[in-house]
Amino acid sequence: MSDVVVIDLGLERGEPSTYDRPGRPTTPIWFPAAVLAALVLLLTAGSVAPAKSPLSTVFRLQVGPADTYAMTDDGQLLAQTFGLLTSYNLSDGRLRWQAGQSTPAYRLRLSDDIVLMRPWTTGNTEPGTTAVSTFTGGTMWERPGNVVNIAGSSALLAVSSVRGLSGAGRRVQGPIDAVDPATGRTRWTVRVPSTAVLLGVPGAGDDESRMLLVHDDRTLAIHDLSTGKVLVSRKVPAAGYNPSNPVVAGGRILLRHPGIVGGEISAFDPVTLKQVWTEPAEDSYRIQPCGINACLSGSDGVRAIDPFTGDTLWRQPTWHSVTQYGQMFVAFGDPDETSPLGVIDPRTGALQVRLRGWRPVSGAGADGGLLLTRAADGGSRTMVAVARPGDTSPRVLDALPRGTGECQAAPTRLVCRTMYGELVVWAYREG
Numbered sequence: 001m002s003d004v005v006v007i008d009l010g011l012e013r014g015e016p017s018t019y020d021r022p023g024r025p026t027t028p029i030w031f032p033a034a035v036l037a038a039l040v041l042l043l044t045a046g047s048v049a050p051a052k053s054p055l056s057t058v059f060r061l062q063v064g065p066a067d068t069y070a071m072t073d074d075g076q077l078l079a080q081t082f083g084l085l086t087s088y089n090l091s092d093g094r095l096r097w098q099a100g101q102s103t104p105a106y107r108l109r110l111s112d113d114i115v116l117m118r119p120w121t122t123g124n125t126e127p128g129t130t131a132v133s134t135f136t137g138g139t140m141w142e143r144p145g146n147v148v149n150i151a152g153s154s155a156l157l158a159v160s161s162v163r164g165l166s167g168a169g170r171r172v173q174g175p176i177d178a179v180d181p182a183t184g185r186t187r188w189t190v191r192v193p194s195t196a197v198l199l200g201v202p203g204a205g206d207d208e209s210r211m212l213l214v215h216d217d218r219t220l221a222i223h224d225l226s227t228g229k230v231l232v233s234r235k236v237p238a239a240g241y242n243p244s245n246p247v248v249a250g251g252r253i254l255l256r257h258p259g260i261v262g263g264e265i266s267a268f269d270p271v272t273l274k275q276v277w278t279e280p281a282e283d284s285y286r287i288q289p290c291g292i293n294a295c296l297s298g299s300d301g302v303r304a305i306d307p308f309t310g311d312t313l314w315r316q317p318t319w320h321s322v323t324q325y326g327q328m329f330v331a332f333g334d335p336d337e338t339s340p341l342g343v344i345d346p347r348t349g350a351l352q353v354r355l356r357g358w359r360p361v362s363g364a365g366a367d368g369g370l371l372l373t374r375a376a377d378g379g380s381r382t383m384v385a386v387a388r389p390g391d392t393s394p395r396v397l398d399a400l401p402r403g404t405g406e407c408q409a410a411p412t413r414l415v416c417r418t419m420y421g422e423l424v425v426w427a428y429r430e431g
Contacts (some may be wrong), residue, residue, distance in 0.1 A: 054397040055384060058413070059093025059427040069423060070108040070115070071363070071410045072134055078115060079423060080105055085115070087137060090413050090425060097137035102130065111149050111156060114140065114181055129158070131184060141184025145177075150200040151248075152209035155225045156181055162195055170198045171243055176211075178228060188228035197241045201248050210270075212253070214241045220253075220273055226357040234273045237266065247287045249294035250307030252276065254287050265296070267307060279310035288322060290329060291346030295322045302331070304349060314349035322346070326364040326409075328387070330355065343370065343387055353387040358394055363409035369430060371409040373400075384414065386430050397428055 017162055019217035045281075063069070069079040076096065077088045095115045103119035110116070115132040129147040131140040145158045148170060149173040152329060156179040162171040173195045178187040194216050200209035201222065210231065211223040221233040246255040253268040263281035268274065282301070284296035293304045293313060301317035304377040319331045319341065331341045331351070340360060343353040358372040365371050370387045372394050382404055385394035403419030 027140070032299060054429045055400070055414070056427050058091075058427050060089070060425070061088075061423045062421060063423045064421065065417075066104070066106075067423075068105055068108050069409065069415070070110055071413075071415065072110055074134075076134060077415065077425065078108060078134070080108065082119075085117070085132060085137065087134070088425075090410060093425065099132055099137040100139065104426055105130075109149065110134070112154050112181065114145055116156075118146065126160070132182070136225070140182070143179070143184050147179055148198075148212060150209055150225065151201050152202065153225055154181065154208070157198070157211070157213075158186070159198065162291075171241075172198050175227075176213075178225070189222060190228045197243060197246070198244075199248065202251060206269045212246075212248075212270075214246060216241065220268070222273060232271075232273050236268070237264075244286065247289065247294070249287065249289040250292050252294075252307035254294055254307065256281055256284070256287060265305075265310070267310060276308070277310040279305070286321070289324070293346055295346070297321045302349075304346065313347075316349055323360075323362045325362065325370055327368040328370045328389075329361055330370075335381065352389075353391050354393055355387065358385060358387075361407050361409045361414070364411060365409050366411045371405060371407070371414060371428075372373055372403075384428070386428075388430070395430065397430070400426075 010352045024092060033286060035408065049323065060313065063079060063081050067079065067081050067255065069077060071077055072091065075090045077090050079086055083102050085099040105117040105118050107118050113134045115134055117126045117130045117132060126145065128142060128144040130142045132138065133140055143158060146161050147156050147158050150157060158177040158179050159172040160174040162173055172272055173192055176192060178348060180187055192213065196216065197214040199212050201212045203210050209225065211225055213221045213223065215221065217235055218235050218238055222231045224231055225228065236255060237257040239255055246253050248270065251270065253270055255266050257266065265281045266277050266278040267276040269276055282298065283300040284298035286297040288295045290304055294307050295302055295304050297320060301315065302319040302322055303315040305311060305315045306313055318333060320334055321332050321337060322329050322344065323332065323337060329346045330342050331344050333339055333341050340355040340358060342351045342355045344351055355372065358374045361371040361373060365386060368389055372385045372387060374383050376383045376399065380402055382400040383396060384400060385396045387394045394413045404416045407414055407416040412427060414428055418424055418425055
């Protein structure tokens with residue numbers, strides 16, 4: 001006869017005898033230690049405090065929708081409200097100084113320890129430039145015209161810009177004055193007979209940048225920024241010279257111009273202006289610095305070339321462009337650059353961190369990271385994440401309050417406008 005296993009359910013319906021009238025058991029109930037520990041964890045889990053958000057408000061300011069602000073490398077937030085420029089510590093919101101009342105500026109540009117302000121004007125009046133010390137808020141000097149920086153240099157140049165002035169390359173006309181940063185006085189003047197494209201190029205060895213002028217008579221000229229003296233010049237092919245052509249990338253001057261059978265790209269040494277190589281441009285219509293390489297964008301996608309040889313290093317036919325954010329490079333698949341594909345390695349063209357749905361935040365994140373935002377819940381919330389070297393996807397930090405946007409990043413800080421007319425500084429941690 002086989003063994004029979006009997007499971008005793010108590011009563012016929014399997015219900016305990018105390019179901020109708022619960023009472024105190026007459027016999028003590030014994031629990032194993034492991035079961036008791038599990039019960040304690042279940043009972044106490046609800047009382048544990050929720051994890052602290054990686055985002056926390058540091059301070060907030062009342063600002064107007066057109067008020068400008070900027071962040072300095074030494075940790076200041078400079079905000080102008082109705083013409084009053086104020087400096088705050090990004091770390092804790094402490095007031096550092098307030099400058100005198102002035103005409104509201106539409107731009108705050110930083111150059112070493114100086115804030116360059118250009119006020120709003122009406123009509124055809126060309127606004128001047130006011131220099132304010134970032135240490136004290138005191139006005140250092142004022143002068144007419146637009147004062148611009150030269151990439152890689154502390155030099156300041158006063159120029160008369162042609163409409164469309166933007167970016168690292170600038171289209172200018174008339175005299176170019178070198179400005180003494182301490183006094184605002186003119187050190188030297190270079191006269192431009194008609195118009196020219198202005199940008200900075202690297203010097204020889206450890207020398208700081210020099211000034212490059214591409215004149216509309218096809219003359220390419222390199223000037224010493226200390227004296228304004230012409231160091232070298234040469235004729236270059238006719239081209240559509242503009243603020244994005246030529247471009248300095250990877251230590252070479254790259255110019256896109258018409259060739260015998262189609263568009264070509266020529267490379268010039270920035271010190272001697274010797275033409276190093278010329279290669280077909282194919283379908284490329286835009287050149288951008290891409291790390292140590294140059295990225296060419298066109299109807300056939302994006303390809304990277306070696307600026308020293310012109311050789312194609314990689315090609316991505318489905319990309320539209322590559323843009324630098326801080327220390328990272330982001331590939332886009334659309335002309336408006338609203339749909340980032342991901343963070344790339346500019347040396348190989350490999351996609352490192354996928355960013356579909358996220359928008360990069362301008363400015364420098366902590367330790368080379370890239371801050372990102374995206375709309376969530378039908379646009380009622382804005383999520384914040386960070387992409388770091390070595391990650392394969394963004395790390396979500398938290399959500400910002402409703403109506404928060406137009407953000408800029410600084411190391412461990414995120415600055416955003418709100419729908420309530422505020423500028424809010426958030427601290428973030430990535431761990």
